Amino acid sequence: MIQVKLPDGTVKEYSENSTAIDVAQSIGERLANAVVAAEVDGTVCDAFRPMKEISGSSELSLRLLTDRDAEALGVMRHSCAHIMARAVMRLWPGIQLAFGPTLPHGFYYDFGLEHTISEDDFPKIEEEMKKIIKEEEPFERFSLDRSEAVSFVNEMDQHSKAEHIETGLADHGQLSFYRQGEFVDLCRGPHIPNAGKVKAFKLLSIAGSYWKGDTGSKPLQRLYGTAFFSKKDLKKYLEQIEEAKRRDHRVLGKKLGLFQINPEVGQGLCLWLPKGATIRAVLEDFIKVELTRLGYQPVYSPHIGRVELYETSGHFPYYRDSQFAPLFSHDAGQLVDFWVRKLEEESLSAEDEEIFFKSSRVMNCDFEFPPGASREEKIEILKAWEHKNERYLLKPMNCPHHAEMYKAMPRSYRDLPVRLAEFGTVYRHEQTGELNGMLRVRGLTQDDAHIFCTPEQVEEEFRITLDLVKFILAAVGLDNFRVQLSLREPGSDKYVGSEENWERAENSLRKVLSDSGMPFSECEGEAAFYGPKADFMVSDCIGREWQLGTVQLDYNLPERFKLEYTGSDNQPHRPVMIHRAPFGSMERFTGMLIEHFAGAFPLWLAPEQIRVLPVSDKTLDYANEVAAELRKNGFRISVDTRSSKVNAKIRDAQLELIPYMFIVGPKEAEQTAVAVRDRIDGDLGPMPLADAIAKLKQEAEERLVRQVAESSFSGIEGQTEASNEY
RNA sequence: GCUAGCGUAGCUCAAUUGGCAGAGCAUCGGUUUUGUAAACCGAAGGUUGUGGGUUCGAUUCCCACCGCUAGCUCCA
Numbered sequence: 001m002i003q004v005k006l007p008d009g010t011v012k013e014y015s016e017n018s019t020a021i022d023v024a025q026s027i028g029e030r031l032a033n034a035v036v037a038a039e040v041d042g043t044v045c046d047a048f049r050p051m052k053e054i055s056g057s058s059e060l061s062l063r064l065l066t067d068r069d070a071e072a073l074g075v076m077r078h079s080c081a082h083i084m085a086r087a088v089m090r091l092w093p094g095i096q097l098a099f100g101p102t103l104p105h106g107f108y109y110d111f112g113l114e115h116t117i118s119e120d121d122f123p124k125i126e127e128e129m130k131k132i133i134k135e136e137e138p139f140e141r142f143s144l145d146r147s148e149a150v151s152f153v154n155e156m157d158q159h160s161k162a163e164h165i166e167t168g169l170a171d172h173g174q175l176s177f178y179r180q181g182e183f184v185d186l187c188r189g190p191h192i193p194n195a196g197k198v199k200a201f202k203l204l205s206i207a208g209s210y211w212k213g214d215t216g217s218k219p220l221q222r223l224y225g226t227a228f229f230s231k232k233d234l235k236k237y238l239e240q241i242e243e244a245k246r247r248d249h250r251v252l253g254k255k256l257g258l259f260q261i262n263p264e265v266g267q268g269l270c271l272w273l274p275k276g277a278t279i280r281a282v283l284e285d286f287i288k289v290e291l292t293r294l295g296y297q298p299v300y301s302p303h304i305g306r307v308e309l310y311e312t313s314g315h316f317p318y319y320r321d322s323q324f325a326p327l328f329s330h331d332a333g334q335l336v337d338f339w340v341r342k343l344e345e346e347s348l349s350a351e352d353e354e355i356f357f358k359s360s361r362v363m364n365c366d367f368e369f370p371p372g373a374s375r376e377e378k379i380e381i382l383k384a385w386e387h388k389n390e391r392y393l394l395k396p397m398n399c400p401h402h403a404e405m406y407k408a409m410p411r412s413y414r415d416l417p418v419r420l421a422e423f424g425t426v427y428r429h430e431q432t433g434e435l436n437g438m439l440r441v442r443g444l445t446q447d448d449a450h451i452f453c454t455p456e457q458v459e460e461e462f463r464i465t466l467d468l469v470k471f472i473l474a475a476v477g478l479d480n481f482r483v484q485l486s487l488r489e490p491g492s493d494k495y496v497g498s499e500e501n502w503e504r505a506e507n508s509l510r511k512v513l514s515d516s517g518m519p520f521s522e523c524e525g526e527a528a529f530y531g532p533k534a535d536f537m538v539s540d541c542i543g544r545e546w547q548l549g550t551v552q553l554d555y556n557l558p559e560r561f562k563l564e565y566t567g568s569d570n571q572p573h574r575p576v577m578i579h580r581a582p583f584g585s586m587e588r589f590t591g592m593l594i595e596h597f598a599g600a601f602p603l604w605l606a607p608e609q610i611r612v613l614p615v616s617d618k619t620l621d622y623a624n625e626v627a628a629e630l631r632k633n634g635f636r637i638s639v640d641t642r643s644s645k646v647n648a649k650i651r652d653a654q655l656e657l658i659p660y661m662f663i664v665g666p667k668e669a670e671q672t673a674v675a676v677r678d679r680i681d682g683d684l685g686p687m688p689l690a691d692a693i694a695k696l697k698q699e700a701e702e703r704l705v706r707q708v709a710e711s712s713f714s715g716i717e718g719q720t721e722a723s724n725e726y
Numbered sequence: 727g728c729u730a731g732c733g734u735a736g737c738u739c740a741a742u743u744g745g746c747a748g749a750g751c752a753u754c755g756g757u758u759u760u761g762u763a764a765a766c767c768g769a770a771g772g773u774u775g776u777g778g779g780u781u782c783g784a785u786u787c788c789c790a791c792c793g794c795u796a797g798c799u800c801c802a
Contacts (some may be wrong), residue, residue, distance in 0.1 A: 108797095118730070207797030208729025214799090219729065222797070250795095254737080263775090263793050319802055397802060431727055431800060432793095440801080528802065547801085579802095616759040643759065651763035665761060675761080683762050 002052050005061040020047040021193065024064055031064065036072040036192050039063040044071045046190040049141060067197075067229035074102045079139060079180075079192045080129075080201050080227040081107040086183035087128035088113070088223070091121075097158055097185060098211055098220050105237065106226030110209050112160070117221055122203045125223075129201065132181070136196035140179045141189060149175040153186060160211060161186045168212075200234035201227035249594035250437040256599050256656065258607070259438060259590075268435040268442030270587050275607035278636065279593070280586050282605055284423060286475070286703075287447055287582065290468060296421040296449055301401035303425060307391040312560055313400040316393060324429045324442075329390035332363035337391075340382050343375055398424035399554075399579060402450040403561040406575075411565040416575060417453035417461055423586070424448045438591030439546065445586045451578040452563065455501075458576050459508045462534075462551060466516055469536055469549040469582040476593060476605070477705040481538040481548075482519050485509055488532070489525030496530055497555035505553045506532050530556030536584075538592060546592055548584040553577075597707075600657045600679065603696065604703045610696070611658050612639045612674075613649045615665035622669035626662060626689060633693050635700075654679065660696060680707050 004023060005011045014022060020038030024031045024047075038047040040054040040062055051060055065072040081100035084107075089095045092115045100109035117125075144152055146165065153161040165175060165186070178187045180195065192198070202225060209222040228234040245251070253259045258276030265271060272280060288298075307326050310316035316323070328334055339356050342348035348356075360367075367385045369378055395401070402420045411418065425445045434440050453461050466483075473481060487506055488495055495502065509532055513520045520534070527533060533552035554577040557563075564572040583589035593601070603609055610630055614623035623639050630637045640649045646663060653661050662674040667686070674692050676684040687695075699706075 116730075205796055206730060209798045210728085220798090221729075224797080267793080313802095315802060322801075399802085428801080433727065433729095433798080434800065436795095530802085552802095613762090615761050618759065645758095645760050645765060646762065647760085648764055649762095654763055661762080663762065667761085677762060 001058070003059040004051065005059070007061075007063050014051075016052065017050045018052075019050055020045075020062060020064055023051075023062060031066075034066040035064050036067055036069075036197055037065040037075040037190055039065060039071065044075065044190060046139070046141060046193075048138070048193050049190075067199075073229065075190050076192050076197055076229065077107040077227045078102045078189075079195070080198050080225065081109045082139075082178065082180060082183065082185060082187070082191070083129050083132050083195055083198065084125065084203070084223060084225055085109045085111065085185070086132055086180065087125050088117070089183065090128055091124060094157075096160055096220075098160055100185075103224075106204065106224060108222050108224045110211075110220045110222045112211075112218060112220050117206050117223065119206065126201075126203055133195045133198050135181070136194045137181045138194045139191040141176055141191070142179065143174045143176045145174055146172070149177075149186070152177075156184065158186070197229075198227055199229050200231040201225060202234060202238070247595050247598040248437075249439070249591045252594050252599040253438070253591075258594065261437065261441075266442070267432060268430060268440070270438055270441050270443065276590065278607040279601065279605055280590055283583070283586070283589070284447070287472065290471070291419075291421050291449070294419070294464065294468065295417075296419040299402065299405055299420045299422050301395070301398060301405075301422060301424065303395050303427075304392040305395055305401065307393050308387070309400045309404070310393055310396070313403070313557060314560060315396060315400070319396065322428050322430065323396045324394045324427050327392040327394070329392075330363075330365075332360050332365050333386070333389060333391060335359055335363065336365070336382050336386055340379055340386070343379050343382070346375070394427040395424070396428055397426055398422060398446065398448045399450060399557055399577070400561070402448075403557050403563060403577070406450075406452050406563055407561065411452075411575075413454060413565055413567050413573070416565055417451050417457055419449060419451045421447075421449035438587040438594075441585075441587050444588070446581045447583045447586065447589075448579070448581050451580065452558075452565075452575045453578065454565070454567075454573070455504070455576055458505070458553065458578070459512055461578055462509060462553075463512045463516070465551050465578065465580050466512065466518070466534070469551065469580075470516075470518070472582045473536065473538070473549070475703055476596070477602075478538055478548075478592070478596060481536050482521065483513060484526070484535045484537055484547075485513060485520050485522045486526030486528075486533045486535060487522055487524050488527050492525070494529055495527070496559075501555045502532070505555070509534055509553065528552055528554075530554045546588065548589055548592065549582045550580065550584060552579040554579055600707055601659075602703070602705045602707070603659045604700045606657075606659050607636065608638055608656070608658050609635050609700070610637045610660045610662055611649075611653045612637060613646060613653065613661055613663045614639070614641070615646050615663065617643055619665050619669055623664050626664055626674060629689060630662075630693065633697065635693075635696070650677065662692065 001013050002016060002018065003011055004014055004018075012023070012026070014026075020040070021032055021035055024035045035047045038045055038051070040051050041057075041060050043054060044065070045054045047064070051062060052058065065075070078100070081102070085095070085097060085100060088111065092113055094114060096112035098110035098112065100107065150162050150165050153159075153165065165172075169175065175186060176188060177184055178189055178191055204224040204226060207222045207224065209220045211217040211220060226234070226237060228237065253276065256275060257273050258279070259273055260271040261267075261269065262271060291298075304327065307316055326333070326337065328337070335356065339348070342352075357369075365385065367381050369381060373381070401424075402422070405420055406418060423445050425443060427443050430440060430442055435442070451461050451465070473479065488502060510522070513534065531553035533550060535547045536549035538546055538548045558574050558577050563575050563577075565575055567573045593605075601607070612623045612627050612630070614620050620641060623641075627637055627639045640653070642649065650661060650663075657679065659679050661677040661679075663677060664674055668674055671686075672689050673686045674689050675686045676692050678684055
């Protein structure tokens with residue numbers, strides 16, 4: 001017998017092999033039908049599996065999960081992924097199963113298949129899935145030991161699964177499988193009792209992927225879908241996706257004339273149109289005031305720098321693939337650069353080298369190879385030539401420039417921390433497929449700064465910086481964020497700096513984050529190679545997380561640039577560098593904000609804050625007087641001088657999401673008043689112009705955020721990347 | 727870069743099963759002088775992303791390229 005404790009505290013006895021469904025049965029037939037999964041001793045599991053097997057004890061606690069429990073949704077979605085794979089297998093035999101995990105809003109399944117699935121195939125697949133669901137066949141679980149499992153999956157021709165058992169699951173003695181009809185899959189589970197529990201589902205999209213994410217391995221097809229316990233929930237979800245599309249920053253950016261990314265200008269190169277540029281300028285002014293308050297000093301650096309600068313910092317050639325190609329002042333620069341790389345790769349034939357050499361002569365190069373020169377000697381000669389000629393890189397980051405500025409004068413411990421700030425524009429040659437509106441671009445401006453401090457000051461500087469990021473996010477009402485503390489990967493040698501420094505840095509960051517009370521998670525292996533970092537992950541309206549602000553510790557660059565300060569002991573010491581960017585980049589931050597506000601910016605950020613609407617041409621003169629007064633008070637405004645009806649002018653201003661309209665006619669002109677219309681609350685009635693100005697001035701100065709479009713997805717809870725697979 | 731899909735007027739979208747490319751909004755010109763979400767009349771706007779091919783004929787079918795979108799990989 002086993003003792004089962006239920007959530008209400010009652011304890012009941014059941015026979016040895018009882019399942020959660022048996023327990024539900026003993027309570028009532030309807031409950032037994034409603035059970036989707038179970039939670040035994042806090043672990044979500046199959047409702048049809050003997051509870052003792054899960055708990056390992058004869059005394060256990062049980063929670064029955066029905067369609068009202070969030071945990072049940074993830075279980076059902078994973079079962080739906082199996083059903084989808086089964087349907088695809090029926091339609092196109094020979095499918096190679098890979099992985100099929102649950103996602104926050106759905107699921108996917110990766111598989112290899114000769115036939116290329118397109119969206120036209122979705123109805124067919126969905127039809128087959130419906131058939132499977134209608135049959136309500138049960139899911140069954142069984143385990144095999146390692147050797148049995150390998151031969152079992154090989155018998156089924158699922159060789160990827162066999163490989164996974166050998167590699168990824170090397171430490172598992174027993175492997176579990178789930179069978180549903182003719183479909184069997186290596187899977188950790190849990191699953192729903194039978195396919196009939198899936199009440200509403202939809203295939204969403206198809207994409208390419210790779211076995212275990214390795215681009216060098218075999219390509220797979222990834223089929224995305226989602227499932228819910230009711231048709232209503234599914235419909236709601238699909239409507240929310242539509243809503244998310246409507247507030248897409250690319251759509252709004254075009255409609256509101258904020259920015260443009262124009263193929264004629266170049267991929268990923270953002271053109272800030274006047275209205276978008278205004279928002280950016282306001283944000284920059286806002287942050288500049290804070291930086292001055294915190295003792296930062298402004299600096300400027302050019303958009304290009306010598307390649308040698310980045311060789312010193314270590315960014316070249318390490319990040320060569322994601323940088324724009326160097327600019328060479330000598331015609332043969334490109335040739336020699338390529339030549340060196342071919343020699344380094346040892347992939348240059350004698351004939352090709354002869355062509356290179358002839359070409360270099362044509363291009364007036366002055367180097368010679370001594371007879372019988374070795375590969376190394378040739379590289380040395382070519383590199384010496386390169387160093388003699390100018391090579392520039394479009395600035396991929398600002399740090400090396402700031403490091404040089406630190407070195408511009410001798411530093412004493414009394415001067416530290418030195419905080420150098422710059423809105424620095426950098427260029428990165430991101431892969432074409434990575435580009436995404438303003439959120440991922442090739443030319444971006446970081447609200448960058450580097451703090452040079454003593455090791456003892458790190459903690460305090462980190463704390464101040466965290467507060468700054470928090471303050472700035474709060475100012476725009478972005479409060480849906482978490483901090484990710486990125487640490488070393490234990491045992492890896494890809495990091496620079498001493499063990500002691502890393503230990504100290506990681507502990508400092510952890511301590512400050514704990515003290516701050518901010519929610520944070522630790523992530524091993526995500527650190528930069530030069531130090532640990534804290535990244536602000538902010539959620540957008542379609543549940544995507546974007547890394548905005550970042551604070552990073554760096555022990556590497558001070559070393560490479562030989563930065564020093566004189567300590568109180570009159571000895572040279574090495575400072576620590578803190579890289580930080582509260583917005584991340586102006587592009588990404590503004591893009592996020594457009595979606596966050598769904599284009600309806602608060603008064604302090606709105607590109608056009610007030611529009612003056614004369615009722616007719618007869619009050620144009622007064623409208624212009626009002627406009628002059630508003631401009632004098634620093635507002636960004638315009639006057640709608642068209643000869644159309646007030647209704648039309650209001651409609652246009654409303655659609656352009658302008659926070660306030662001042663409507664003026666003969667009545668207002670007589671009393672130096674304005675009829676105020678609020679974008680949110682509508683007509684506020686007439687008030688003296690001076691009062692209206694005072695009211696809006698206050699609202700702008702307080703940076704009041706009155707309206708934040710609700711996040712569409714806030715209502716839907718899902719597991720974050722639950723991996724039901726092994 | 728990879729996989730799949732898409733590309734028609736400034737914008738949103740029609741149409742052509744291969745046979746003169748069409749509407750609304752925006753724009754421009756006129757009429758209208760207007761009170762809290764769309765006044766009326768008219769005009770203009772296109773080598774259907776680019777380049778090839780098949781065809782009597784291609785915007786439609788085929789190929790390549792460019793760009794966009796979703797996802798993968800990447801993000802100092």
